[in-house]
Amino acid sequence: MNPKERIEExxxxxxxxxxxxxxxxxxxxxxxxxxxxxRELENLEKKYPExxxxxxxxxxxxxxxxxxxxxxxxxxxxxxxxxxxxEDEVKEFDNRIKKMGVNxxxxxxxKIDGLAVSLQYEKGILVRGATRGDGVVGEDIxxxxxxxxxxxxxxxxxxDIEVRGEIYMDKKTLEKxxxxxxxxxxxxxxxxxxxxxxxxxxxxSKVAAKRNLNNFIYHLPNPLDYGITKHSDALKFMQDLGFxxxxxxxxxxxxxEALAFIQEYIEIRDSLPYEIxxxxxxxxxxxxxxxxxxxxxxPRWVVAYKFxxxxxxxxxxxIIFTVGRTGQITPNAVLDPVLVMGSxxxxxxxxxxxxxxxxxxMIGDTVIVHKAGDVIPxxxxxxxxxxxxxxxPFKMISECPICHTKLIKKEGQVDYFCPNDLCPARGIEGLxxxxxxxxxxxxxxxxxxIEDFYNEGFLKSxxxxxxxxxxxxxxxxxxxxxxxxxxNMINAIENSKENSLExxxxxxxxxGVGSKTAKLLAEYYGNIDNLMNATxxxxxxxxxxxxxxxQSIYDYFQNNRNLIDKLKMLDINMEYLGVxxxxxxxxxxxxxxxxxxxxxxxxxxxxxxxxxxSGTFADSVSKKTDVVIVxxxxxxxxxxxxxxxxxxxxxxxxxxxxxxxxK
Numbered sequence: 001m002n003p004k005e006r007i008e009e010x011x012x013x014x015x016x017x018x019x020x021x022x023x024x025x026x027x028x029x030x031x032x033x034x035x036x037x038x039r040e041l042e043n044l045e046k047k048y049p050e051x052x053x054x055x056x057x058x059x060x061x062x063x064x065x066x067x068x069x070x071x072x073x074x075x076x077x078x079x080x081x082x083x084x085x086x087e088d089e090v091k092e093f094d095n096r097i098k099k100m101g102v103n104x105x106x107x108x109x110x111k112i113d114g115l116a117v118s119l120q121y122e123k124g125i126l127v128r129g130a131t132r133g134d135g136v137v138g139e140d141i142x143x144x145x146x147x148x149x150x151x152x153x154x155x156x157x158x159x160d161i162e163v164r165g166e167i168y169m170d171k172k173t174l175e176k177x178x179x180x181x182x183x184x185x186x187x188x189x190x191x192x193x194x195x196x197x198x199x200x201x202x203x204x205s206k207v208a209a210k211r212n213l214n215n216f217i218y219h220l221p222n223p224l225d226y227g228i229t230k231h232s233d234a235l236k237f238m239q240d241l242g243f244x245x246x247x248x249x250x251x252x253x254x255x256x257e258a259l260a261f262i263q264e265y266i267e268i269r270d271s272l273p274y275e276i277x278x279x280x281x282x283x284x285x286x287x288x289x290x291x292x293x294x295x296x297x298x299p300r301w302v303v304a305y306k307f308x309x310x311x312x313x314x315x316x317x318x319i320i321f322t323v324g325r326t327g328q329i330t331p332n333a334v335l336d337p338v339l340v341m342g343s344x345x346x347x348x349x350x351x352x353x354x355x356x357x358x359x360x361x362m363i364g365d366t367v368i369v370h371k372a373g374d375v376i377p378x379x380x381x382x383x384x385x386x387x388x389x390x391x392x393p394f395k396m397i398s399e400c401p402i403c404h405t406k407l408i409k410k411e412g413q414v415d416y417f418c419p420n421d422l423c424p425a426r427g428i429e430g431l432x433x434x435x436x437x438x439x440x441x442x443x444x445x446x447x448x449x450i451e452d453f454y455n456e457g458f459l460k461s462x463x464x465x466x467x468x469x470x471x472x473x474x475x476x477x478x479x480x481x482x483x484x485x486x487x488n489m490i491n492a493i494e495n496s497k498e499n500s501l502e503x504x505x506x507x508x509x510x511x512g513v514g515s516k517t518a519k520l521l522a523e524y525y526g527n528i529d530n531l532m533n534a535t536x537x538x539x540x541x542x543x544x545x546x547x548x549x550x551q552s553i554y555d556y557f558q559n560n561r562n563l564i565d566k567l568k569m570l571d572i573n574m575e576y577l578g579v580x581x582x583x584x585x586x587x588x589x590x591x592x593x594x595x596x597x598x599x600x601x602x603x604x605x606x607x608x609x610x611x612x613x614s615g616t617f618a619d620s621v622s623k624k625t626d627v628v629i630v631x632x633x634x635x636x637x638x639x640x641x642x643x644x645x646x647x648x649x650x651x652x653x654x655x656x657x658x659x660x661x662x663k
Contacts, residue, residue, distance in 0.1 A: 003044055003047070003048045003051060004048070004051045006040075006044060007041065007044050007045065007048065007051045007052070007053065007056075008051075008053065010037055010040060010041040010044070011041065011053050011055065011056050011057065013029075013037055014034065014037050014038060014041065014057045015055060015057055015152075015153070015154070016028070017029050017034055017037075018057060018149050019152070019242060021149075038057065038058070041056070041057070041058060042058055045058060054125050054153065054154065055125065055126075055152075055153035055154030056153075057153075059146050059153065068203070069139040069140060069141070069201070069203075070139070070140040071133075071137050071138075071139065071140070072118075072128065072130040072133075072137065072138050072139065072140050073136065073137050074118060074130070074133075074135070074136060074137070074138060075162070076162070076221040076222065077135045077136050078116060078118060078132045078133075078135045078138070078164065079135055079294060079297065079298060079299055080135065080297060080298060081280065081298060081299070081302050081303065081304045082297075082298040082303055082304070083278075083303070083304050083305075083306045084303050084304070084305055084306070085305070085306055087259055090255060090258065090259060090262070090281070090303070090305055091255060093255075093281070093303045094254075094255035094258075096300070097283065097292065097300070097301070100291075100292060100300075102283070102288050102291065102292060104283045104284065104285060104288055105251060105252065105253050105254070105283075105284045105285070106251075106252050106254075106255070106257075106258050106281050106282060106283060106284060107231050107232050107235075107249060107250070107251055107252075107281075107282045107284050108249060108250045108252055108258050108261040108262070108279055108280070108281055108282075109218055109246065109248075109249040109279070109280045109282070110246055110248050110249070110265060110272075110276045110278075110279060110280075111276055111277055111278035111279060111280050111304055111305075111306075112166040112168050112216055112246070112274060112275070112276055113168065113191075113192055113193045113274070113275035113276060113277045114166040114167050114168030114169070114192070114193060114196045114197075115131065115132075115166065115167045115168070115193070115196050115197045115200060116131070116132040116164065116165075116166060116167075117129055117130070117131065117132075117141070117145065117164065117165055117166065117167050117200075117215070118130045118131075118132070118138065118162060118163075118164050119145065119151065119162065119163050119164070119165070119217075120161075120162050121155055121159065121160065121161050121162070121163075122160050123158045123159070123160065124154055124155040124156075124157055124158040124159050125153070125154055125155075126142075126145070126146065126151070126152070126153050126154070127142075128140060128142050129141050129142045129144070129145030129146075129151075130142075131200070131201075139201075141200045141201070143205040144199070144200045144201075144202060144205050144208035145167075145200070146205070147205055147208045147209035147213070148167065148208075148213045148214065148215050150214050150215040150216075150244045151215050151243075151244075152241075152242040152243065154242075155241045155242050156240065156241050156242045157241060159241070161220075161226075161241070162220075162221055162222070163217050163219065163220055163221075163238055163243060164217070164218065164219040164220075164221060165215055165216050165217035165218050165219065165243075166215065166216050166218065167196050167200055167213055167214070167215050168192060168193075168196050168213070168214055168215070168216070168274055168275070169192045169195045169196045169199070169211065169212075169213055169214065169274075170192075170212075170214055170273050170274050171192065171273060171274060171275065172273065173211070173212045173214075174189060174191070174192050174195055177189060177195070177211065191275070192274070192275045193275070195211070196211075196213060199211040199213055200213070214244075214274070215244055216244055216245065216246040217238050217243040217244060217245060218235070218245070218246065218280075219234075220234040220237070220238060223237075223286050224286060224287075224290075228286065229285065229286050229287060230284050230285060230286065231282055231283075231284050231285075231286065231289075232249075232251050232284055234286075235249065246633070247632050247633040248265070248272075248597065248632075248633045250597070251284060255281075258279075258281050260602055260604065261279060262279045262305050263604075264597075264602065264603045264604075265279060266307065267603070267619065268595070268603075268619075268635065269307070271595065271619075271620075271635040271636055271637050272635050272636075273635060273636060276307070277306060277307055278304050278305050278306040278307050279304070279305045280302060280303075280304050280305075281302065281303050281304075281305065282301065282302045283301040283302065288301065289301040289302075311368055311369070311370045311380070312338050312339070312340050312368070312369055312370070313338075313366055313367070313368060313369070313383065314335045314336045314337075314338035314345075314366070314367060314369055315335065315336040315364070315365075315366060315367070316333055316334070316335060316361060316362075316363060316364065316365045316366075316367045316379070316382075317334045317335065317336060317363070317364075318333075318334040318363055319331050319332065319333060319334070319350065319356070319361075319363055319394055320332050320334055320401075321397055321401045322401075322425070323400060323401065323402055323418055323423060323425035323426055323429065324426070324429050325426055325429035325430035325432075325433050325509050326417070326426070326509070326511050327417040327418040327419065327420070327421075327423065327426050328415050328416075328417055329397070329400070329401075329407060329415070329416040329417065329418060330349055330350070330351065330352070330415075331349075331350040331351070331352070331353070331355075331356055331394075331396075332347055332348065332349055332350060333347065333348045333349075333350050333361075333367070333379050334346070334347060335347065335348060335367070335369065338369060340369055340370065340371055340377060345369060345377045347377070348369060348377040348378055348379050349376075349377075349378070350379060352414045352415050352416075353396045353414070353416070354414045356394050357394070359379065359380075359381050359382065360381075360382060360384075361379070361381075361382055361394055362382065362387070362391035362392060362393055362394060363391060363392040363393075363394065364388075364390055364391035364392060365382040365383070365386075365387065365391055366382065366383040366386040367379050367380075367381065367382050367383070368380040368381050368382075368383065396416070400418035400420065400423060400425070401425075402418070402423055402424055402425040403418065403420050403422075403423040403424065403425070405418055405419060405420040405423065407419075424454070427454065427460065427461075428450065428451055428454050430462070430509050431450050431454065431459055431461075431462065431465075432447050432450050432451075433507065433509050434462045434465070434507040434508075434509070435450060435465065435507075436507075438503075438506060438515045439503055439504075439506045439507030439515075440465075440496040440499060440503055440504065440507045441492075441496060441499070441503065442465065442489075442492045442493055442496050443488070443489075443492040444485065444488050444489040444492050445465075445489060445492070445493075452478065453468070453475075456474070456478075458471045458474070458475070461563075462507070462508075462563075462567075463563070463566050463567065463570065465493055465496075466493060466497075466570045466572075468489070468490065468493060469490050469493075472486065496572075497570070497571055497572045497573060498573055499572075499573060500522065500573070500575075500576055500577035500578055501522040501526075501527065501528060501573065501574060501575055501576040501577070502515070502518040502519040502521070502522035502523075502576065502578075503518075504528075504567070504572065504573070504574070505518035505521055505522060505531075506518035508556070508560075510552065510553060510556045511552045511556070512548065512549045512552045512553075513549070513552075513553065517544070517545070517549070519578075520542065520544065520545075521542070521553070522576040522578070523576060523578065524542055525576075526575065526576050527574055527575045527576065528564060528574035528575075529574070531553075531557065532557040532561065532564065534553075534554070535554070536550045536551055536554045539553055539554060543589055582612055582613050582614070582661075583613065583614065584613045584661055586613075586657050586660070586661070587609075587610055587613035587614070587615040587661075588613055588614045588615060589614060589615070590615050590616070590626035590627060591615070591616045591618055591624055591625050591626045591627075592610050592615055592616065592617050592618065592625070592626065592627050592628070592629060593617075593618050593619070593620065593621050593625050593627075593628045593629070593637055593641070594606060594607075594617075594628070594629045594631070594637075595628060595629070595630055595631070595634040595635050595636075595637035595638050595641075596630055596631030596632050596633050596634035596635070596638070597631045597632050597633060598629070598631040598632075598651055598654065599631075599632070599651065600651075600655060601658070606629065609658070609661075613661070620637070621637045621640040621641050621644065621646065622644075623644060625641070625644070625646050626646070626647060627646070627647045627648070627649055628641035628646055628647070628648050628649070629649050629654050630648055630649065630650050630651075631650075631651055632651075
């Protein structure tokens, strides 16, 4: 074989290997083979430079240095996408489209946190890569784009085409780079977006080459020129040309299915190997896109649902202490008001003394606040470099802040407790808990109203809720109460009598029994009498109930039989009203985790199925996980499952099991 033919053969082998590895995530040759082929190609190109091909993989190693970035005018403007931040705004987007006479299906895609790029090909050869810029004029970054292995230098067809996508950096790549920079005493890269943007704007392409950047292509600006009338078909067309398309996209029939897609990825986005900051929803039909048109700034046929920023900074003004229904003392952060994920936060729990001390918090600190699980406000730590010296140290109290009884701390526990059973704070908190949404769900009885009723003497124990109607005249005299609000409250109280048993069990405030355990007990025993007669040993036979919890449940019912009898006399339901769970050897008493997407069921449907058969659905893989269900585009959970040798069900296996369940 002559040198020219061998160069052509090596280019083909290496480019195919790069495509399989970086685009399909399916390596076909070993690293040793790859390195051997690349060295051979480099040596041949040095000896025979006249045979170097335009799509040679050696062009990816970097080395080109430019003096400055040239301006590039986009033939078709790269318009920005309008953002929405909640479910109502997503539905408003859908309504606006329908008002224009379009009843669309949508394509949902992940919004990658990176840098937008336009790629231009002539006869299938990459000739230009450019940034978005202001949407009309961008910057030529071709020398850096060529270093990104997921971007083809040559397409599978000799075609003139422009495509658009996102250059990004994987999370693990950023961790690796920052570890190296830390060892070298260099400042760390702040996040994947800044790292990707900074890398492609280097004048020396060797820097970009070392950053191991990645790419997804998601847009064909002129699909009708290629006879394509659906965006979903455009994605397939670009994939067939050799571009890397994010498989985590979905064609949906309506906006409710789009919202389900959003919720699915809100739950699993932390497990993805790359950062996403939202979900893009596009009208699928290209002709409908053209009909809808653009505003001066945005296309009308697409919207980006943005995940709200989770971490924010604010001032820790004070630490105050509250008393829970069990007497537990909890320190709480008093914060300067700050917007976190769509809601204004002024308070956050600090859990216990050890939590505060471990974070090293001082009153007056600038602190990092986020919502744990996207729901509960939590302080993550202090920004030490912002301390001025005026901060005050934290000191745990020794007396109950309400009744001033000396606090106790049991051996081996981290929490302090007020031992006074008659402490007013404990009584009020217990009443608030009983009426709460997840417990008896008595609408119209908020925290302040319950506290007022307690102070007025109307409410002292949970049975008193069902006698509030006897105080009609007194309550109607209170500020804010009229006939309608009183009647609504009494109706809500009467309706609570019909709740299923798990609501009552949670509302009773049994130490250690949350809503999940309450439902578990209700399903297992069926009625309150069976549960009250259960021994500690019998309770221990239930999965997830340990020694301490079993003893707590047993002790509660031994000490509160009189209360249960009173509740029975008030005609409060004591039976479990739900459907008794089914049993399956494949699912019952097993813990499941899901990664990727399954074509025939949504994540919520899979979770409901597992719970229907008394299985547990979790978000993260651990040694206690029994099965990991792996669908299309799995994340790091798949790797961890393999590492821990956990049973893996692919889509076909899972489908077979579902079909067996139906029988």
